[in-house]
Every structure is written in structure tokens, then in C-alpha cells.
Amino acid sequence: xxxxxxxxxxxxxxxxxxxxxxxxxxxxxxxxxxxxxxxxxxxxxxxxxxxxxxxxxxxxxxxxxxxxxxxxxxxxxxxxxxxxxxxxxxxxxxxxxxxxxxxxxxxxxxxxxxxxxxxxxxxxxxxxxxxxxxxxxxxxxxxxxxxxxxxxxxxxxxxxxxxxxxxxxxxxxxxxxxxxxxxxxxxxxxxxxxxxxxxxxxxxxxxxxxxxxxxxxxxxxxxxxxxx
Amino acid sequence: xxxxxxxxxxxxxxxxxxxxxxxxxxxxxxxxxxxxxxxxxxxxxxxxxxxxxxxxxxxxxxxxxxxxxxxxxxxxxxxxxxxxxxxxxxxxxxxxxxxxxxxxxxxxxxxxxxxxxxxxxxxxxxxxxxxxxxxxxxxxxxxxxxxxxxxxxxxxxxxxxxxxxxxxxxxxxxxxxxxxxxxxxxxxxxxxxxxxxxxxxxxxxxxxxxxxxxxxxxxxxxxxxxxxxxxxxxxxxxxxx
Numbered sequence: 041x042x043x044x045x046x047x048x049x050x051x052x053x054x055x056x057x058x059x060x061x062x063x064x065x066x067x068x069x070x071x072x073x074x075x076x077x078x079x080x081x082x083x084x085x086x087x088x089x090x091x092x093x094x095x096x097x098x099x100x101x102x103x104x105x106x107x108x109x110x111x112x113x114x115x116x117x118x119x120x121x122x123x124x125x126x127x128x129x130x131x132x133x134x135x136x137x138x139x140x141x142x143x144x145x146x147x148x149x150x151x152x153x154x155x156x157x158x159x160x161x162x163x164x165x166x167x168x169x170x171x172x173x174x175x176x177x178x179x180x181x182x183x184x185x186x187x188x189x190x191x192x193x194x195x196x197x198x199x200x201x202x203x204x205x206x207x208x209x210x211x212x213x214x215x216x217x218x219x220x221x222x223x224x225x226x227x228x229x230x231x232x233x234x235x236x237x238x239x240x241x242x243x244x245x246x247x248x249x250x251x252x253x254x255x256x257x258x259x260x261x262x263x264x265x266x267x268x
Numbered sequence: 269x270x271x272x273x274x275x276x277x278x279x280x281x282x283x284x285x286x287x288x289x290x291x292x293x294x295x296x297x298x299x300x301x302x303x304x305x306x307x308x309x310x311x312x313x314x315x316x317x318x319x320x321x322x323x324x325x326x327x328x329x330x331x332x333x334x335x336x337x338x339x340x341x342x343x344x345x346x347x348x349x350x351x352x353x354x355x356x357x358x359x360x361x362x363x364x365x366x367x368x369x370x371x372x373x374x375x376x377x378x379x380x381x382x383x384x385x386x387x388x389x390x391x392x393x394x395x396x397x398x399x400x401x402x403x404x405x406x407x408x409x410x411x412x413x414x415x416x417x418x419x420x421x422x423x424x425x426x427x428x429x430x431x432x433x434x435x436x437x438x439x440x441x442x443x444x445x446x447x448x449x450x451x452x453x454x455x456x457x458x459x460x461x462x463x464x465x466x467x468x469x470x471x472x473x474x475x476x477x478x479x480x481x482x483x484x485x486x487x488x489x490x491x492x493x494x495x496x497x498x499x500x501x502x503x504x505x506x507x508x509x
Contacts, residue, residue: 050340050343050344050347051343053347054343054346054347054350057347057350057351057353057354058350058353060354060357060358061350061353061354061356061357062357063357064354064357064358064360064361065357065360067361067364068357068360068361068363068364070371070434070471071361071364071365071367071368071371072364072368073435073437074434074435085435085436088401088402088433088436089436089437089438089439089440090439090440090444090496090497091400091401091403091439091440091494091496091497091499092496092497119496129360130360134437137440139440139443139444139496141495141496
């Protein structure tokens with residue numbers, strides 16, 4: 041049978057294969073938005089999109105599973121940067137990011153409002169205390185209010201990484217208690233009821249226990265996609 | 269085992285790249301059989317033809333070393349590895365196409381603007397291009413619209429952001445812009461009056477749009493600033509209302 045293509049030497053075939061593999065991998069990487077090899081590379085790329093530089097990676101949260109999502113938490117001066125990405129065979133693929141223009145930010149899990157995650161831009165912060173009033177007040181048809189529950193809660197932070205803290209609120213009522221307040225607390229703690237939040241205050245302390253600042257956000261937002 | 273088989277085994281013992289040994293043996297056997305046929309044709313008997321053909325092939329050691337040099341061990345294995353690399357890379361492209369479909373190459377070359385311009389928009393002079401970080405910003409068009417019945421209006425800036433870093437998405441603008449007019453009024457993304465920025469990512473050239481919503485009056489100019497990066501540009505509108 042007549043040959044239409046020249047017979048290549050083994051060296052030429054090697055070069056041809058390497059070129060073809062490189063082109064295919066480049067195309068695949070392009071279609072996957074050029075995944076990065078590491079969390080640091082992902083942070084560097086994302087901060088360039090925000091026209092920032094010199095961000096510090098504080099913590100990488102992971103969802104369970106081999107291909108569970110990754111959430112990168114970083115700070116840049118008084119700004120906080122959260123980046124969501126997913127691991128692929130080619131590396132970490134960018135999903136979305138959010139720049140938080142506050143030096144302290146708190147969020148809770150979607151179905152567990154008592155598991156509170158806090159980011160702090162100040163590297164001097166070593167610990168924190170959180171206090172909050174949770175409750176449920178129902179408005180009656182005649183305009184009067186019926187307070188089902190109103191309790192003050194406090195929690196000491198658990199340091200996850202520099203600038204990253206967790207709080208876990210503890211219930212006040214025993215599990216078997218049958219009062220309206222106890223039931224309401226259980227529903228709030230299970231995420232079945234949103235409840236009212238008041239008097240949220242977070243005190244930030246340095247290594248020596250000196251008070252750095254008191255942060256008073258309006259409330260705690262829940263976040264379904266962040267991993268910590 | 270006959271003499272040729274022994275000779276062949278000695279030769280192949282020198283060839284370190286094992287996958288090529290079968291092909292080499294096939295070729296040596298073909299040469300040997302051709303040689304034997306030639307000797308038989310000129311009248312030699314079978315044993316003599318075989319012996320002469322084997323002698324003509326040469327010393328097993330020398331032939332073996334020569335073939336080992338020609339079928340390089342390292343080059344051979346590199347070649348086999350790259351064959352697998354090509355298959356894996358092509359599989360990666362196939363999976364990517366299945367996952368994401370064919371890319372819109374036409375959109376890569378000339379991406380459409382994010383906000384379509386309506387007829388009632390009036391063109392106004394665009395600010396000068398500028399560079400910030402990895403991006404070069406070019407103003408495609410700057411327009412404004414004002415409802416004469418006092419229902420407000422809008423300044424719309426369509427921009428392109430170029431970058432040679434094809435792995436970067438376009439610049440982040442959403443929630444990061446702030447504008448100020450000649451009367452000192454501030455336009456922000458989190459409360460009225462609003463300013464909004466959007467980016468649609470394309471390789472090399474992303475499309476961006478900045479909208480500033482006007483309500484009570486048309487200002488003389490608007491200065492739009494990126495809150496974290498610090499760059500700004502000014503749009504001269506002319507005012508009058």
C-alpha cells in the first residue's frame with residue numbers, strides 16, 4: 041500500500057507525540073479554566089482579578105469526599121477574601137469568590153446556626169468571645185407579643201488558624217425538657233427555626249489578653265457553600 | 269534449537285529495549301531465509317546453504333551491539349511513554365468536550381457586549397484607556413440616557429479588559445465600584461443611587477459594563493473609582509438638568 045505520510049524516525053515520533061500531548065493538555069486545561077496546582081496559586085490568581093496583591097492565605101476548608109469543594113480564606117489589609125474552588129484531575133478549578141470589605145466577618149452553617157465561623161483580618165487577634173441573645177417572639181393578632189424564648193448565649197473561640205476562629209453555642213435547656221422555651225431552643229439549634237438575633241457582640245483579644253476591638257455586626261448570616 | 273535460533277538469541281540478548289526484540293527477530297529471520305533461498309537457488313545443499321547464510325549475517329556479538337545502539341533503550345521507553353501521554357491527553361480533551369461542549373470560538377474573537385444599547389441612548393466622549401494590574405482597559409462606548417419626564421436615567425460604559433494572561437478571568441467589578449459626581453453625590457452598589465459593574469469572561473479580552481443610575485439630575489461629570497484597586501476614570505456628560 042502506498043505511503044502518503046513520510047515514515048518518521050523514533051526521535052521524530054517522540055517529538056510529535058510530546059507536541060500533540062502538550063497541545064491536548066493545553067486545550068483541556070483551557071476548557072477547565074486553567075486549574076491551579078495549589079491553593080496559593082489559586083489565591084494569587086484570584087487576587088489579581090481583584091487587582092490586589094500580597095494577600096495572605098489563612099485557611100483552606102474542605103468538604104468531605106475526594107472531590108469535595110475547597111474554600112480558601114485569605115486576608116489583605118482590612119479586607120477578607122473567600123474563594124470557592126473544586127478539585128479536578130488537572131488541579132483546583134475556580135468557582136466563585138467574594139471580597140468582604142469588613143475586617144471581621146461571621147457566618148454560620150445553613151442547618152446549624154450554633155456552629156459559627158469567624159474571619160479576622162487583624163493578625164494580632166489570638167482569641168475572641170462571642171455573646172448573643174437568641175429567641176423567638178411571636179406577634180399575636182391583637183398586636184401583642186408572645187415571647188416563646190429569649191436567652192443570652194456566650195462562647196469562647198476555638199482558634200482554627202491565624203485569623204480563623206470557631207464558636208459553638210451550647211444549649212441552656214436539657215434535651216428532654218418539654219417547656220415551650222426548651223422546644224424553641226431545640227428548633228433554633230437544629231436549624232428548623234430561624235429565631236431572632238439580638239445584641240450580637242464579638243470581643244477580640246490579642247495574645248496577652250488585651251482587648252483589641254469589639255465588633256457588633258447586625259446578625260449572623262448562614263452560608264451553605266462555605267467549607268470549614 | 270537450530271544454529272540460527274541460537275545465533276538470534278545471542279543477538280537479541282544484547283538489545284536492551286525488550287519491546288523491539290520481536291520485530292528485530294522477524295527481520296533477521298526474513299534476511300536469513302532470503303539468504304538461504306539464494307544459496308539453494310545457486311545449487312548449494314540445505315545444510316551448506318544454512319551455514320553460509322548464517323556466516324553471511326555476521327558475528328552475533330557485533331550485530332547485537334549494533335542493534336542495541338540503533339534501538340536506543342531510553343529513546344524507546346520515552347517513545348512508548350509519550351504514546352500513552354497522547355492517548356491520555358486526548359481522553360482529557362474528549363472528557364472536557366463532553367463536560368462543557370464545543371467552545372464558542374467566534375465569541376472569543378469578538379465577544380458581544382454585556383449590555384445591549386437601546387436606540388434612546390446618546391453617545392458621549394469616552395475616557396482615555398488605562399492599565400491596571402494585569403489588565404488593559406479600553407472604552408468601547410460611553411452612553412447616557414435621561415428620561416425627560418424626570419423618571420431618571422443611566423450612564424452606561426461598555427469596556428473591554430485585555431490581558432495576555434489567558435488563565436485569568438476578567439477583572440472583578442461587581443460590588444467594587446463607587447462613583448462621585450460634580451455635586452459631591454456618591455453612587456454606590458449597596459444603596460440608591462446605584463452604580464454597578466459586571467464582567468463577562470472571555471480569553472484574552474473580557475467584556476465589562478459599568479452602569480450608574482441617575483435620578484434627580486444629570487451631572488456634569490461622574491468619576492468612577494474601583495474601591496480596592498484605586499483606579500478611576502471620569503465620564504464627561506455635560507449636565508444641564
